[in-house]
Amino acid sequence: MHTLFRETFELAQDFNHAMTIEDVYATMLVRLARHGVTSVLAGIIPRTIVKPTDQPRYVVFGHWPEEWATHYFERQYVRRDPTILHAAEQRHPLYWSEIDRTSGADPAARIMNEAQEFGLRDGITIPQFTLDGVRIGVSFSGEHIDRSPKATMVYTVVSSFAVARVLQIRSGLPDDTVTLSPTQRECLQYAAEGRTMVEIGDRLNISEKTVEKHLAAARERLRAHSTTQAVAIGIRIGQLH
Amino acid sequence: MLVIIDGSNLEAERWRLEDAYRHRHRIFVEEMGWEALRRPDGREIDRFDDEHAVHMLLYDGIELIGYQRMLPTLRPYLLTEIYPQLCDGEPPHDPSVYEWTRFAVLAAHRGDGRGLGRAGAELVLGYVEWGLSKGVHTVVVELEPIQTLKFIQCGFLTASLGIVHQIGGRSTVAMLAYFDERTRAILLNLVGRPVPDSYSTAREGDRDAPRHA
Numbered sequence: 187m188h189t190l191f192r193e194t195f196e197l198a199q200d201f202n203h204a205m206t207i208e209d210v211y212a213t214m215l216v217r218l219a220r221h222g223v224t225s226v227l228a229g230i231i232p233r234t235i236v237k238p239t240d241q242p243r244y245v246v247f248g249h250w251p252e253e254w255a256t257h258y259f260e261r262q263y264v265r266r267d268p269t270i271l272h273a274a275e276q277r278h279p280l281y282w283s284e285i286d287r288t289s290g291a292d293p294a295a296r297i298m299n300e301a302q303e304f305g306l307r308d309g310i311t312i313p314q315f316t317l318d319g320v321r322i323g324v325s326f327s328g329e330h331i332d333r334s335p336k337a338t339m340v341y342t343v344v345s346s347f348a349v350a351r352v353l354q355i356r357s358g359l360p361d362d363t364v365t366l367s368p369t370q371r372e373c374l375q376y377a378a379e380g381r382t383m384v385e386i387g388d389r390l391n392i393s394e395k396t397v398e399k400h401l402a403a404a405r406e407r408l409r410a411h412s413t414t415q416a417v418a419i420g421i422r423i424g425q426l427h
Numbered sequence: 428m429l430v431i432i433d434g435s436n437l438e439a440e441r442w443r444l445e446d447a448y449r450h451r452h453r454i455f456v457e458e459m460g461w462e463a464l465r466r467p468d469g470r471e472i473d474r475f476d477d478e479h480a481v482h483m484l485l486y487d488g489i490e491l492i493g494y495q496r497m498l499p500t501l502r503p504y505l506l507t508e509i510y511p512q513l514c515d516g517e518p519p520h521d522p523s524v525y526e527w528t529r530f531a532v533l534a535a536h537r538g539d540g541r542g543l544g545r546a547g548a549e550l551v552l553g554y555v556e557w558g559l560s561k562g563v564h565t566v567v568v569e570l571e572p573i574q575t576l577k578f579i580q581c582g583f584l585t586a587s588l589g590i591v592h593q594i595g596g597r598s599t600v601a602m603l604a605y606f607d608e609r610t611r612a613i614l615l616n617l618v619g620r621p622v623p624d625s626y627s628t629a630r631e632g633d634r635d636a637p638r639h640a
Contacts (some may be wrong), residue, residue, distance in 0.1 A: 190586040191605050191637040198584060277573040278591070278598035314576040317617070319542025322576070335590035339572075339600070343585060346576040353580070411582075411613060 194343060201351040205418045207247045210355070214348050221332035221340065225249060225306070228349055231274045231313075231321040238262050246322065247352050254304035268294040269311040273323025279342065281333055282309040305329075310338070312345050322349055354415065370404040371420075373397055378417040428486045429553045434478040446491050447484055448472045454531040461595075475504065481525070483553050485532075485546055493532040493546045497525040497554060497566075504528075506567055506588075506601055513601035515589040519567055524603070527554065527566040543577055545618060551581065552614035555606050564637075565605045572600050581617070582610040584637060605637050 197217070204210040214226055227248035236244065241264055242255075250258070257263075264270050271294075272280040287295040309327035316322060324345040331337075369390070376386040383394045390397070401413055410416035432440045432447075451471035455461045464471050475498055485493030498504040500519045504526045507518050530550065538544030543551070558564060567588070578585050588601040612622045 190603060191584050194584045194586055195637055198579075277571050279572070313573050315541045315573055317543045317577050317580045319539040321541065338591065339587045342572045342575050343579075343587075346579045346585075349576055350580045411609070411616075 197344065197347050201347045202412065202414060204351055205355075207352055207355060210348050210351050211247055211249070214344060217344050218326060218341070221326075221337050222308070222328040222330050223326040223341075224328040226324070226326055226348075228322060228324040228345070228352070229270075231270065231323050233321075236264075246349065248325075250306070251304045254301065254306065257300070257304075263297050266293040267297050269309075269325055270323060273311050273313045274321065276313060279310055279312045279338055282311070282327075283333065310341055312342055314346060314349060316349070316353065324349065354411070355418070370400050370407070373400040374404045374413070374416055374420055377401060377413050378420070429549065430484045430486065431553075431557060432482040432484065433480070437478055443484060443491075444482060445470070447482055447494050448476075450491050450494050450533075451529055451531060454533070455529070458534065475528075481557070483550060483557070485550055485553070487536065487546075491533075492536045493550050495530045495550050495554065496528045497557075497563075498528060500524045500526060500567060504567070506569065510569055510594065510599070510601065512592055513569060513589045513594075513599065518588070519565070519603065521565075523563050524565045524567060525554075525558070525563050527568045527604075543581075543617070548614055548617045552611065552618060555611050555614060558606065559608070559611060564607065565603055567601065567603055569594075569599055569601050571598055573598075575602070578602075578604050580613075582606070582613040607637075 200213050200217070201210060204213050211226060215223070218226075225248070227250055228246040230244045230246060232244060238259060241259055241262075258267075268285050269280065269282065282298065285294065285298055286292075287298050289295050290299075306327045307329050308331050309325055310331065310333075311323055311325045314322045314324065324341075326341055326345075372390060373386055376389060381389070383397045386397045387394045401416070404420075405411070405413060405416045408416045408419045410419055430440070430443060432444055437444070448470035452464075452466065452469050455471055456465045464473070466472070476496075479499050479502055481497040483495050483497070484491055500521055505528055506514055506526060511518070530547075532544065532546045532550070534540075536544060536546040538547075554566065558566075572591060575585060583604040583606050585605075586603045588603060591598050591600045593599070615622050
C-alpha cells in the first residue's frame with residue numbers, strides 16, 4: 187500500500203516546494219518529459235462569453251508559442267477551439283488525435299491544423315473541477331505524446347497537483363499590510379534557512395514547543411497551510427529575506 | 428451535526444437509518460436515475476447495508492441533508508463485487524482502508540454542484556476525523572477522473588487502482604485516497620472551524636510519508 191502512494195507523495199513534495207508559478211510549470215515539464223510533453227497550458231473555462239481583451243486573463247499558467255497566442259486571441263479561436271469546447275462540456279480527457287481534422291472547412295479542424303504549424307502537434311486536454319466549482323482545462327502538447335491509459339492517469343494527477351499548487355500560490359497572498367510579530371518573523375526566517383525546531387529554540391532561547399506555537403501563529407496570519415508556504419508568502423510580501 | 432451509525436448503535440438509530448435509505452432513494456434513484464436501485468418501498472438499501480457498514484448522516488437542524496456510507500475492505504465491497512474491472516491488481520483488503528460510497532447531498536445544499544460545498548466538506552471532514560480516530564487512513568472510491576483535483580486540493584494523496592472504464596455512460600476510475608492530519612486541517616479551514624494548536628504540518632511544511640498499511 188505504501189509503495190502505491192510513493193509516486194504521488196513525491197509529486198506532492200515536488201509541487202509543494204514550487205514557490206512561484208514558473209516553478210510549478212518547470213516541475214510539470216520535468217515530470218512529463220518522459221511522456222513526450224513539451225508544453226503546457228491551463229486555463230479557467232468561463233461560464234459566460236468573455237470579451238476578447240479579457241480572454242488571456244483566464245490562463246492559469248503555461249506558455250503557448252507567442253505568435254500562436256497572438257493569432258489565437260486575435261481570431262477569438264477560444265470560441266471554436268474543439269479542445270476548449272471539450273473542456274467546457276465534457277468530464278473526461280480528450281486526446282487531440284481523436285479530433286477529426288479531415289474537413290478543411292470545419293473551423294475546429296482548421297484551428298487544430300494551424301496549431302500544428304506552430305509546433306502544437308499532438309496533445310491532450312483534461313477538464314477538472316476545483317473545490318470552488320471552477321472548471322479548468324489543462325492541455326499538454328508535444329511532437330508525439332504517450333497516449334497509454336497509464337499515461338492518461340499520470341496526466342490527470344500531475345495536472346491536478348499543478349493546478350492545486352498554482353491556485354494556492356495565487357490565492358495564498360494576503361494583504362500587504364499583514365505583518366508578523368518580531369518573534370514570529372525570526373522563527374519563520376530560521377525555518378526558511380532550514381533550521382530545525384530545536385535549533386531555532388536554541389538560538390532564540392525558547393522551547394521547541396514555543397517555537398512551534400510561533401510558527402503556527404505565523405501560518406495563521408499568512409493563511410498558509412504549511413510552514414513552507416508561509417515562508418513563500420513571507421518572502422513575497424517582504425517580511426522575510 | 429454528523430451522526431455516525433454502525434454495528435454498535437444500529438438498533439438505537441434504526442429510525443434515522445430509515446430516513447437515510449429514503450434520502451438515498453430520492454437522490455440516487457429519483458434525481459440521478461439509477462433505476463437498478465429503485466425499490467417499490469422507496470428505500471435504497473443493498474446487501475452491503477449490514478452491521479459492518481458505517482453510515483454517516485449530516486443534519487441541518489432536524490433535516491437530513493447529506494449522507495455517505497463507509498464499507499470495510501476486509502469484507503466484500505462494491506469494488507470487489509460490482510466493479511472488479513476497475514481494479515488491475517489485488518483489491519485492497521485492509522483494516523486501515525474503507526470504501527467511500529453513496530455520497531449524497533440534497534440539491535439545495537450542494538452549492539453549484541461542481542465544487543465541494545459546505546455540506547460536502549462537512550461529510551468529507553466527517554470520515555477523515557472518524558478515520559483518524561479509528562486507524563483508518565485510506566479510502567477506496569470509484570469516481571470520474573474530473574474529481575481528482577478536489578481531492579488533491581483537500582490534501583489527499585491519490586493513487587489509481589486501474590485504468591478508466593466507461594460505466595453507466597461515465598468515465599470511471601477506482602482510486603485510493605490517503606489522508607492525514609494535514610487533510611483534516613485543510614477541511615477544517617474549508618468549513619470555517621479552527622485548526623487545533625497541537626496540529627503542525629510535519630516539520631518545515633513537508634508532510635510525513637504515508638504510513639505503512
